[in-house]
Amino acid sequence: MALTQARTMPGVLELLPLDQVAFQRMLDTIRRNYERFGFLPVETPVIEYADVLLTKTGGETERQVYFVQSTGSLEQGEKPDLALRFDLTVPLARYVAEHERELSFPFRRYQMQKVYRGERAQRGRFREFYQCDIDVIGKDSLSIRYDAELPAVIYSVFRELAIGPFTIQLNNRKLMRGYFESLGVADAEQQMLVLREVDKLDKRGADYVRDTLTGEAFGLSPEVATKILAFVQVRSTSLQDAFDKLDALGAGPEALEQGRAELKEVLGLIHALGVPETHYALNLSIARGLDYYTGTVYETTLNEHPQIGSICSGGRYENLAGQYTKSHLPGVGISIGLSRLYWQLREAGLVHTAQSTVDVLVTQMDEAQLPTYLALAGELRGAGIATEVVLEAGKLGKQFKYADRAGIRFALVLGEDELAKGVVTVKDLRRGDQFEVARTELVKTLRVELEQAAAMG
Secondary structure: OOOOOOOOOOOOOOOOHHHHHHHHHHHHHHHHHHHHOOOEEOOOOOEEEHHHHOOOOOOOHHHHOOEEOOHHHHHOOOOOOEEEOOOOHHHHHHHHHHOHHHOOOOEEEEEEEEEEOOOOOOOOOOOEEEEEEEEEEOOOOOOOHHHHHHHHHHHHHHHHHOOOOEEEEEEEHHHHHHHHHHOOOOOHHHHHHHHHHHOOHHHHOHHHHHHHHHOOOOOOOHHHHHHHHHHHOOEOOOHHHHHHHHHOOOOOOHHHHHHHHHHHHHHHHHHHOOOOHHHEEEEOOOOOOOOOEEEEEEEEEEOOOHHHOOOEEEEEEOOOOOOOOOOOOOEEEEEEEHHHHHHHHHHOOOOOOOOOOOOEEEOOOOHHHHHHHHHHHHHHHHOOOOEEEOOOOOOHHHHHHHHHHOOOOEEEEOOHHHHHHOEEEEEEOOOOEEEEEEHHHHHHHHHHHHHHHHHHO
16 A cells, blocks of 8 residues: 655644743743733634624635535535634624623733634745734723733743843824824725835835836825835834924824824823833834724834844724624734744754653663652652653663653663662763662652752753
8 A cells, every 4th residue: 555645734833842842832822921910711613604703894814714514515616614713803792792791891801722824835934823902992992001911911021931032012093094194194994094004114125115206106296205204213222302303393282182192091001011112123014904993002022133023012092893893892812823933933043952841760670670760750750840751671771761752851760679778760861960868858859959950941
């Protein structure tokens, strides 16, 4: 029988065990920080009804949907009525609309699950990837204060991930629209198109954006284009500098004044939440491509690796579930695309293969003593020490080699001599040395060794 070639489709992140440990630890860090700020977990099905997912037409994301169909319906020529979710926001909207009467508002949820998009196969673009989202959803209204809380969450997450200095960059869509209106760009649709072009500034450069805005598609005057480009290149270096630069914009339409007031309040509250001024800044080029953002928007970047782009983004939206319910459900949220982030960080040398989650390997010197080895492993596990036992006899050197390749640092030897003396030999495979410890002191000694090993990294 011919063998089927073992292969994975492009666009998936399939890791070896110790790399998976590193990835899982990032997930655990994000989860721990989300919960630290009072967010509760939610999971939604990978598969949703297609008409629920695709409530709007158009948009690049919705053109990348994977439809789901059983073999039976396929044979009958039926069109698929199910699809894989392409983000976590649309399922959240459906979830809140469906469970609205059972939820407490403001509803604070985090969700860390895989999503699926038909991305074109290329390095760093994934068809299956983890998103780690938090959102706060209000009923009828939601205070602007929640917009300030999310940067505090972002700061907590990335400080603990320890992947280098970072900056949370903020803007407000109302401020942008108000400023455009003051320049005569008052049509809402044209403003949206200008916002989309401005969002390309970091990728395409100022000359490209200026040429586009003054070209046939937009027809703006060079003076207006120059003012727009000056506006979107505003950055702040401190909290007071951010306030000064917002004031320097001068008076303007209601939208500008409202956006400025919201940004000032958010920036001040971020400071009150204890986020250092070195970790957040005004960046008036941040627009976010999604149309549903209506106020505060965020992007987080690594200071020393700007080529990676945004590592966490999101913002305020006014009506999360308008396609599913008549209730007004404003919210604010952020998302970390962890699969892509992990891949980028690994490519940049900022994350590395982790140590094994197994602390100790109990070797087998004498098959007749297997019950003794199993009892020893049970004692260690009961003390919170992750332990593996060699269940098939073999040469001791081969067992050490297995432990080393599997990333297990400590191997325990309990042979005839050790049993006679009431000791256990502990071999540190990383340092290449070994020592004897009394059987009664083994748990205590291993805990000290493991703590020291963790502290040394």
